[in-house]
Each structure stands twice: as C-alpha cells, then as structure tokens.
Amino acid sequence: MRLILLGPPGAGKGTQAQRLVEKHGIPQLSTGDMLRAAVAAGTEIGKRAKAVMDAGELVSDDIVNTIISERIDQPDCARGFILDGYPRTLVQADAVEAMLSAKGTKLDSVIELLVDDKALVGRIVKRAEEAAAAGQPVRKDDNPEVFQDRLTEYYKKTAPLTGYYYAKGTLRTVDGMLSIDAVTEEIEAVLASL
Secondary structure: OEEEEEOOOOOOHHHHHHHHHHHHOOOEEEHHHHHHHHHHHOOHHHHHHHHHHHOOOOOOHHHHHHHHHHHHOOHHHOOOEEEEOOOOOHHHHHHHHHHHHHOOOOOOEEEEEEOOHHHHHHHHHHHHHHHHHOOOOOOHHHOHHHHHHHHHHHHHHHOOHHHHHHHHOOEEEEEOOOOHHHHHHHHHHHHHOO
16 A cells, blocks of 8 residues: 655644554655654754755755655565655656656555645644643744745645646545544545545
C-alpha cells in the first residue's frame, strides 16, 4: 500500500498517517520529521535545510527528493509506505512517479484532507500550546505568522497536485474537518475501496 496524504499544513496528515502506521504496519515517511532529524543530527543536508525551515519556507526539491528516494529503498518500505508532506510541487510529483517507476512500483492512492483555512490557524495555535504545556519544544512553524506564510506557499505550489492526481485517477477526498476518529473511518473506507 503506497499512499500520499495531501492537505494544507495543520490538516491532520501526520495524525492520520500515524493511525495508518498502527493499523497497517507500513512506515510514515514524513519529510518534516526526516528533515528535522537531519537538522538535529547536524548532517550536511540538515544544515542546508535548517536555514530554509527556520524562515518558514519549503526546502528544495533536490534535498527532499534525495531523502525520500533513499528512505523508500529501506527494507521496512517493501510492503508500502505513506508519504506525508511530499510531494509538495508538480515537479516533485513527477519525481515521485519517475522514482517509483524506476523501482518497479506505483502509488495506490492519494488522499486529500479537505479543511477550512480559518480552522487551521486555531489548530496550529492549539498544537503549540499543548506542546508548551507538556514541556515539549514548540515547532518554529507553529507560529501563526509563519503558518500563514506556509499556507500561502501551500496554495501556490501544492494545491495544484489535486488536479494532477485527479487526472491520474488516484485522488480521493476526505472531510478533514470531522473528528479525528471520523476522518480515520473515511480514510479506511477509501482504502477498502481500492
């Protein structure tokens, strides 16, 4: 099962991906998590990504494509994976298609979480407050101003993927404004229909 979760920042992709990991035993490939790990480890690619991420911008296709391709080759991805936060551009979507084709495989489905932009800001503020209350570090991109920049970037670069995957017949949509459990149920219904 090879899936992509689409939706703007704060739509719940990470939450739903984790539930899919638990139920189906396939890894979540979150570019954000992989990039943050590279930054924390101080790797060369991590240093390059850090400056971009600190500015609330998206890292280059080259950096992300390299990380994803290497990750897909790891043994735990043999049965499938969930791409969370990737691809973010049409160029990356083409790169995913080419990468998977070269590996002799393809995507099974692209699931888009449809959400209300105004509600997303509230989700981001709540996530930051919960992290701070739990004594965890607050993500730099959980700042409303940085988030608004990310949302604008999403609509410029990532939203066109909806049409891209619709044209390929792999796009399915789910109401991301429902409760977390209801969104999970809708995603499972999509997967059962494949």
